Amino acid sequence: MDPIGILLLNLGGPWTLADVGPFLRSLFDDREIIPFPGGPRLQTTWSRFLSAVRTPAVRKRYAAIGGGSPLLYWSRVQALGLAKRLNAGDSSSLTDAETAALRAATASEAGLPAGLGEGRYVPAIAMRYSEPSAGAAIAHLAGRGCRRAIALPLYPQECAATTGSSLADLRRAMARAPRPIELDVVRSYHDHPLYLRAMAEKVREGLAAFPPEMRREIEVLFSAHGVPIRIAESGDPYVRQVGETVEGLLRELAGEIGPHRLAWQSRVGPIRWTEPGTEEVLARLGKEGARGVLVVPLSFVSDHIETLHEVDIEFREVAEEAGIERFGRSPALNENPVFLEALRDIVLAAAGRGSEPASGARSARERA
Structure with missing residues (x-):
C-alpha cells in the first residue's frame, strides 16, 4: 500500500x-x-x-524554563506515539531508548529518527515560525515516497492565526515541491469525544492536587489563547469552538467541579484582544475571596512557554498577590494515551474518508 x-x-x-x-x-x-x-x-x-x-x-x-522551548520535543513524542498506534497497533508508552533518540534529534529534522514508528503512515513535523520548516517536512515525505498527506494541526480549535497561518505556510511549501501531493486537511477536533475525555482526565489530575475538602469550591478557570478582536469578529470559528470545548468538558465533568469561568491569555501588543484576560480574572477572584484556583489551559496540547512560564510562574504570582491561597494548573496532554488515540481516530477517518467529515473532526480534501 x-x-x-x-x-x-x-x-x-x-x-x-x-x-x-x-x-x-x-x-x-x-x-x-x-x-x-x-x-x-x-x-x-x-x-x-x-x-x-x-x-x-x-x-x-x-x-x-530550561533554556528553550520543549514544544518540538513534545511534538515528536506525539508523532511517535501516533505512528506506533497507526503502524503497529502499539499503544505502549515510549521506551527509554525511544525517548533518548527523540531528545538527541536536531532541531531541523522533520521526520522521526531512523527505526522509530516505521510503517505505512509517515509522520513529519512542520513548525510555522521555527525549525523544522514546512519545506523540510514536505521534503521528508517526498523522500519516503508519499503522494498523499494528511495535515493534522496540533491546534484543536481552528483559527486563522494558527491553523490558517500554518496551512498557508504548508501550501507555499507544497507549491515548491517537485511533484503534487494530495492533501487531506483536518481543520479542528475541538469536540472529538476522545480529545474531551483526555482533557477531562487532566482536569481531574489538577483537582487531585488540592486538599479533598477544598475541591468542590475550587474555581476552575479555563484559559484559552487570546485572539485579536478583528479575527474574532471576522467570522473565524475559534472563539465559538473554544466555547464548545468548554461545554463538552463540563458534560464530561458533570458533578465533579464547582464554579468555573473562561478567560483569555497570551494577549500582547497595542491591539484589542478577546476578553477578559486570565490575569484580570485571577485578580477579580482574589477580591471575591476565592481560596483556590485551577487553571485549565485550552488550545494547547503540550507544554511550552504559555503553560510553563505564563501560567506556572506569571499567573501564580498574580494569584498570590490577589490573596488566593492555593493555585494549580491541570497538566498538559503531552503523551496522554487517550489524546493519542484521538489523533489516531482522526487520522484513520481522514485516510479512509476522503472529504467526508469524521466524527468530532472537521476536514476537507485539496490538491496542492
Missing part, C-alpha cells in the same frame, strides 16, 4: 536561547497574525524593531 504522510503542524518555538530573536522576528513577520500599519513593505521594519525590543525579556522567560 502506498505510504501516507502525516503532517503535524504546530507554532514552533526557540530551540535554544540564541534562537529567541529569529523566532520572534519570524512571528512578527506574519501579517496573517499581526498586520502592522504601512502594509507588507513596513511589516519587516516593524518585525525587526519589535523582535529586537522584546528579545531580552523573552529570552529570560525561556531561560527560566
Whole structure:
C-alpha cells in the first residue's frame, strides 16, 4: 500500500536561547497574525524593531524554563506515539531508548529518527515560525515516497492565526515541491469525544492536587489563547469552538467541579484582544475571596512557554498577590494515551474518508 504522510503542524518555538530573536522576528513577520500599519513593505521594519525590543525579556522567560522551548520535543513524542498506534497497533508508552533518540534529534529534522514508528503512515513535523520548516517536512515525505498527506494541526480549535497561518505556510511549501501531493486537511477536533475525555482526565489530575475538602469550591478557570478582536469578529470559528470545548468538558465533568469561568491569555501588543484576560480574572477572584484556583489551559496540547512560564510562574504570582491561597494548573496532554488515540481516530477517518467529515473532526480534501 502506498505510504501516507502525516503532517503535524504546530507554532514552533526557540530551540535554544540564541534562537529567541529569529523566532520572534519570524512571528512578527506574519501579517496573517499581526498586520502592522504601512502594509507588507513596513511589516519587516516593524518585525525587526519589535523582535529586537522584546528579545531580552523573552529570552529570560525561556531561560527560566530550561533554556528553550520543549514544544518540538513534545511534538515528536506525539508523532511517535501516533505512528506506533497507526503502524503497529502499539499503544505502549515510549521506551527509554525511544525517548533518548527523540531528545538527541536536531532541531531541523522533520521526520522521526531512523527505526522509530516505521510503517505505512509517515509522520513529519512542520513548525510555522521555527525549525523544522514546512519545506523540510514536505521534503521528508517526498523522500519516503508519499503522494498523499494528511495535515493534522496540533491546534484543536481552528483559527486563522494558527491553523490558517500554518496551512498557508504548508501550501507555499507544497507549491515548491517537485511533484503534487494530495492533501487531506483536518481543520479542528475541538469536540472529538476522545480529545474531551483526555482533557477531562487532566482536569481531574489538577483537582487531585488540592486538599479533598477544598475541591468542590475550587474555581476552575479555563484559559484559552487570546485572539485579536478583528479575527474574532471576522467570522473565524475559534472563539465559538473554544466555547464548545468548554461545554463538552463540563458534560464530561458533570458533578465533579464547582464554579468555573473562561478567560483569555497570551494577549500582547497595542491591539484589542478577546476578553477578559486570565490575569484580570485571577485578580477579580482574589477580591471575591476565592481560596483556590485551577487553571485549565485550552488550545494547547503540550507544554511550552504559555503553560510553563505564563501560567506556572506569571499567573501564580498574580494569584498570590490577589490573596488566593492555593493555585494549580491541570497538566498538559503531552503523551496522554487517550489524546493519542484521538489523533489516531482522526487520522484513520481522514485516510479512509476522503472529504467526508469524521466524527468530532472537521476536514476537507485539496490538491496542492
